[in-house]
Structures are given as structure tokens and as C-alpha cells.
Amino acid sequence: MKIAAEKNIFDVESIRKDFPILSRKVNGYPLVYFDNAATSQTPQQVIDAISDYYTGYNANIHRGVHTLSQEATDAYEGARQKVQQHFNAEKSHEIIFTSGTTHAINLVAHGFGSLLSKGDEILVSALEHHSNIVPWQMLCERTGAVMKVIPMNDNGMLQMDQFEELLSEKTKLVFLNHVSNALGTINPVREIIQKAHTKGAAVLLDGAQAAPHIKADVQELDVDFYVVSGHKMCGPTGVGILYGKEEWLEKLPPYQGGGEMIATVTFEKTTYAGLPHKFEAGTPNICGGIAFGAALDYLNNIGFEKIAAYEHELLEYATEKLLEIQDLRIYGISKEKTAVISFNIGEIHPYDIGTIVDKLGIAVRTGHHCAQPIMDYYKIPGTVRASFAFYNTKEEIDTFVEAVKKAKTMLS
Incomplete structure (x- = not known):
């Protein structure tokens, strides 16, 4: 694991090599793990x-x-x-x-x-x-x-x-x-x-x-x-x-x-x-x-300032891409937030979206996230929650956005 020194680039590809699970496939697709708010993955050094x-x-x-x-x-x-x-x-x-x-x-x-x-x-x-x-x-x-x-x-x-x-x-x-x-x-x-x-x-x-x-x-x-x-x-x-x-x-x-x-x-x-x-x-x-x-x-060893800066990039990128989808609403739009996006699309149940994207190898959380009073406030049954970590990539976000679009088409 290392951070590339030249041009102060965050070397995410090097970091990803520390996490054995990120190389596996789910349902025949490369794993995209966006359920980090539930539990993060474990690097080889900890294993x-x-x-x-x-x-x-x-x-x-x-x-x-x-x-x-x-x-x-x-x-x-x-x-x-x-x-x-x-x-x-x-x-x-x-x-x-x-x-x-x-x-x-x-x-x-x-x-x-x-x-x-x-x-x-x-x-x-x-x-x-x-x-x-x-x-x-x-x-x-x-x-x-x-x-x-x-x-x-x-x-x-x-x-x-x-x-x-x-x-x-x-x-x-x-x-x-x-x-x-x-x-x-x-x-x-x-x-x-x-x-x-x-x-x-x-x-x-x-x-x-x-x-x-x-x-x-x-x-x-x-x-x-x-x-x-x-x-x-x-x-x-x-x-x-x-x-x-x-x-x-x-x-x-x-x-x-x-x-x-x-x-x-x-x-x-x-x-x-x-x-x-x-x-x-x-x-x-x-x-x-x-x-x-x-x-x-x-x-x-990576550094929390570097982690925060990179995850903020992922958050902004994913937010922009997801908001291009018609009828998608993001819940929680504070200027001060971590790399978590909770959303719904129209009247589609979040569980249905989560099920479809899982078939494409993408892990997200759906439901009330053990925070039912929040869902009651918004008068919704739950949300799709995508939560990012420093080992995720913009390419994974692109894959996720396309999967959400496919799910919307199938469920509309």
C-alpha cells in the first residue's frame, strides 16, 4: 500500500491490492462494494x-x-x-x-x-x-x-x-x-x-x-x-x-x-x-x-486528510451522476457530510433497486438503516444507500449509475 508522491495523486489502485475481497466476482460480475457504512472491508495487513x-x-x-x-x-x-x-x-x-x-x-x-x-x-x-x-x-x-x-x-x-x-x-x-x-x-x-x-x-x-x-x-x-x-x-x-x-x-x-x-x-x-x-x-x-x-x-499510514479528500471527490462525483437520473431524490443534503448517498427513484421500492443491482455484482444497503425515525420523517419505507470508502473508484460509480438506470427501466 502506498500513496503516489508525484502530483500528490491518491494511488487507489495500489490501495485496492491490499483488500483481497475486492478481486472477487459476484453473480459473474466484478464486485462493487458500496456498503461501507454497514461494514468496511479488511486489508491484508489486518488479516x-x-x-x-x-x-x-x-x-x-x-x-x-x-x-x-x-x-x-x-x-x-x-x-x-x-x-x-x-x-x-x-x-x-x-x-x-x-x-x-x-x-x-x-x-x-x-x-x-x-x-x-x-x-x-x-x-x-x-x-x-x-x-x-x-x-x-x-x-x-x-x-x-x-x-x-x-x-x-x-x-x-x-x-x-x-x-x-x-x-x-x-x-x-x-x-x-x-x-x-x-x-x-x-x-x-x-x-x-x-x-x-x-x-x-x-x-x-x-x-x-x-x-x-x-x-x-x-x-x-x-x-x-x-x-x-x-x-x-x-x-x-x-x-x-x-x-x-x-x-x-x-x-x-x-x-x-x-x-x-x-x-x-x-x-x-x-x-x-x-x-x-x-x-x-x-x-x-x-x-x-x-x-x-x-x-x-x-x-x-494512508492519512485521514488524504482519505477525506479522496472520499469527498467520490461523493461529489456520484452525486452529480445520480442526479442526472430523472425522478431520483437524495435524502440528506447537508453541506457537511461524509461519502454516503441515500436516495429513492419515484415510487420504486428501494428493495427492488437493491435486488437488481446486486444481480450485477453491486452491494448497496436498502431499507431504514436502523434509523426508522428518519424514514418516518420523510414518510418513506426506506432508501437505497450507497456508501463509499477510500478503496472505491469513480469507475465503480459509473458502473453503479448504469445499473441504477437499468433497474429503473425494468421497474418503471
């Missing part, structure tokens, strides 16, 4: 890290005195430090390994059960994935807290004047995504964090969709919690992280009980371990954590 772990030093971590355990511990904790450095957390123990974004959100929501009282308020944005709605609804049911919604507008952007009206001394927590998975909208998170903090409210950002495109600096953002899934960042499934400010993580009770998260255990009383082990009960996804670290190395 090798997984293989190396299982063939070289597979062992449990932290308590073993033997060599394999020590090697595995060093690699796993080394990955934690890579995550710390990538997101610029102040301390490594502010990084908690989880099974993914959903696990991380549930961990925080469970913890706030002991911090909220009846009548307290929490704010959620209208742009959320279900994993950043349901855990908080469950929290409100347990505590008597009230959840209020920051509304969106037709462009797929939050109505910030309404946010300011909803924010009050009763607000204890604000949670929203950094980037909408359904629309690609980049939310004004700095402004939201600053204003929430003036009321003493904590802020959790769902960074699952932002992290593949934006290198978030949690200290610069001054965010209280930031959650991410590894599989959206060229890493494996089943691993993610929760960043939390030390002061908040100390306030929250453990999410699960078991081994690793204890200091002492008797039948009379258990005392808990310090951070990060307090929230990491049981044997973790050791290989997943190590491979996530390898994925961060890979992405940082």
Missing part, C-alpha cells in the same frame, strides 16, 4: 495480524506468567495505547474495549441508571441509529427520566435553535451521532458539546460512522464519551471502544460482573478493579483488539 495472533501467541492475558500470555498482554495493551493516541485520549485507561458501539452505549446507559432521578431530562437527536435510541428509552423506563428529541429539517440537519430551547438545567445527558449513518450528515458536535456543558450535562457521541472518515480528537472536542466499532474502520467485527473521561468512568458502576473486573472477592463482599478493567469483565476479544490496533496503523 495478517489476526493470523499471527492465532498461529504465534494465542493465550489469555494479564494474569499469566508464561511467555505466550505476556506476549498477548503486551500486544493487547499496545493496541489500547494505539487507540488512545489515535483519538488523543489523555490516559490509556480512559479507553475501554467493548464488542462494538452498541455494547459501549449500553454500558454508559446502564451506568447512568444510578445517576438519574425521576424528572431528569436527556436529549437525543432525530438522526440516531436505533442503538443510540433504545438503550436510553430503557434507561428512562427504569429511572423515570424524560427523553426529548432534537428535531431535524428536510435537508437532514439538526434544528439547532430547537436544541437550545430543549436544553435546560434539567438536562443531564445529551447523546447523538457524530455522523448520521442513514444520511451522512456531519453534526455540529463542537457547538452541541459546548452548550450542553454550560448546563452541566454530559455528552456521548456515537462515532461509529465518523471514525472511518474523521480523526476525532476527544480532548479538543471536550466530549465526555465517544464510542466506535472496529469493523467500520477496516478492523474485525466484534470489537470496539468506549472512550470516557476518567471522572465519568469513575462515577459509573460496573456493567458486568466476573473475572478481570475485580480487586478482591469473598462471599461477603467484592471490590472492583480500577480502570479500565472495571468495565472489562471476562476474557476479552484479544485478537480483535490487536487487529483493531493494526487497522488504525493501516489507516493512519
Whole structure:
């Protein structure tokens, strides 16, 4: 993998060689993978890290005195430090390994059960994935807290004047995504964090969709919690992280009980371990954590500024080409967005379009994208969502546009 130096060209063809799956065919056609918002593909460098772990030093971590355990511990904790450095957390123990974004959100929501009282308020944005709605609804049911919604507008952007009206001394927590998975909208998170903090409210950002495109600096953002899934960042499934400010993580009770998260255990009383082990009960996804670290190395070696610039090119190119199709409407037209295009064509059901383009080897997502409130706002059953990554090409976009045109002809 390399970036061509001459003329500052982004060498996408060289990068594509790092991804074995991109050379396969689907239904007899070369694979065009435009479902990156659901999960990204995995480069050989990360696959090798997984293989190396299982063939070289597979062992449990932290308590073993033997060599394999020590090697595995060093690699796993080394990955934690890579995550710390990538997101610029102040301390490594502010990084908690989880099974993914959903696990991380549930961990925080469970913890706030002991911090909220009846009548307290929490704010959620209208742009959320279900994993950043349901855990908080469950929290409100347990505590008597009230959840209020920051509304969106037709462009797929939050109505910030309404946010300011909803924010009050009763607000204890604000949670929203950094980037909408359904629309690609980049939310004004700095402004939201600053204003929430003036009321003493904590802020959790769902960074699952932002992290593949934006290198978030949690200290610069001054965010209280930031959650991410590894599989959206060229890493494996089943691993993610929760960043939390030390002061908040100390306030929250453990999410699960078991081994690793204890200091002492008797039948009379258990005392808990310090951070990060307090929230990491049981044997973790050791290989997943190590491979996530390898994925961060890979992405940082390319450079997030280069990735963002190239993906923006793809977004603009695809938007222009798709809008040439009559009756095609794009949902989510914020000026600040990542490389995601959600669209429909007239009254054609998005599932039908997705089915036809799949027969031509093109992978897109159709449906509500675990964001039903957004679809309800637009009064639609779902959308076709094409989401691009730095290993995609304009030639693939051309292939996709022609496939969409064919689908429209067949379905009209």
C-alpha cells in the first residue's frame, strides 16, 4: 500500500491490492462494494495480524506468567495505547474495549441508571441509529427520566435553535451521532458539546460512522464519551471502544460482573478493579483488539486528510451522476457530510433497486438503516444507500449509475 508522491495523486489502485475481497466476482460480475457504512472491508495487513495472533501467541492475558500470555498482554495493551493516541485520549485507561458501539452505549446507559432521578431530562437527536435510541428509552423506563428529541429539517440537519430551547438545567445527558449513518450528515458536535456543558450535562457521541472518515480528537472536542466499532474502520467485527473521561468512568458502576473486573472477592463482599478493567469483565476479544490496533496503523499510514479528500471527490462525483437520473431524490443534503448517498427513484421500492443491482455484482444497503425515525420523517419505507470508502473508484460509480438506470427501466 502506498500513496503516489508525484502530483500528490491518491494511488487507489495500489490501495485496492491490499483488500483481497475486492478481486472477487459476484453473480459473474466484478464486485462493487458500496456498503461501507454497514461494514468496511479488511486489508491484508489486518488479516495478517489476526493470523499471527492465532498461529504465534494465542493465550489469555494479564494474569499469566508464561511467555505466550505476556506476549498477548503486551500486544493487547499496545493496541489500547494505539487507540488512545489515535483519538488523543489523555490516559490509556480512559479507553475501554467493548464488542462494538452498541455494547459501549449500553454500558454508559446502564451506568447512568444510578445517576438519574425521576424528572431528569436527556436529549437525543432525530438522526440516531436505533442503538443510540433504545438503550436510553430503557434507561428512562427504569429511572423515570424524560427523553426529548432534537428535531431535524428536510435537508437532514439538526434544528439547532430547537436544541437550545430543549436544553435546560434539567438536562443531564445529551447523546447523538457524530455522523448520521442513514444520511451522512456531519453534526455540529463542537457547538452541541459546548452548550450542553454550560448546563452541566454530559455528552456521548456515537462515532461509529465518523471514525472511518474523521480523526476525532476527544480532548479538543471536550466530549465526555465517544464510542466506535472496529469493523467500520477496516478492523474485525466484534470489537470496539468506549472512550470516557476518567471522572465519568469513575462515577459509573460496573456493567458486568466476573473475572478481570475485580480487586478482591469473598462471599461477603467484592471490590472492583480500577480502570479500565472495571468495565472489562471476562476474557476479552484479544485478537480483535490487536487487529483493531493494526487497522488504525493501516489507516493512519494512508492519512485521514488524504482519505477525506479522496472520499469527498467520490461523493461529489456520484452525486452529480445520480442526479442526472430523472425522478431520483437524495435524502440528506447537508453541506457537511461524509461519502454516503441515500436516495429513492419515484415510487420504486428501494428493495427492488437493491435486488437488481446486486444481480450485477453491486452491494448497496436498502431499507431504514436502523434509523426508522428518519424514514418516518420523510414518510418513506426506506432508501437505497450507497456508501463509499477510500478503496472505491469513480469507475465503480459509473458502473453503479448504469445499473441504477437499468433497474429503473425494468421497474418503471
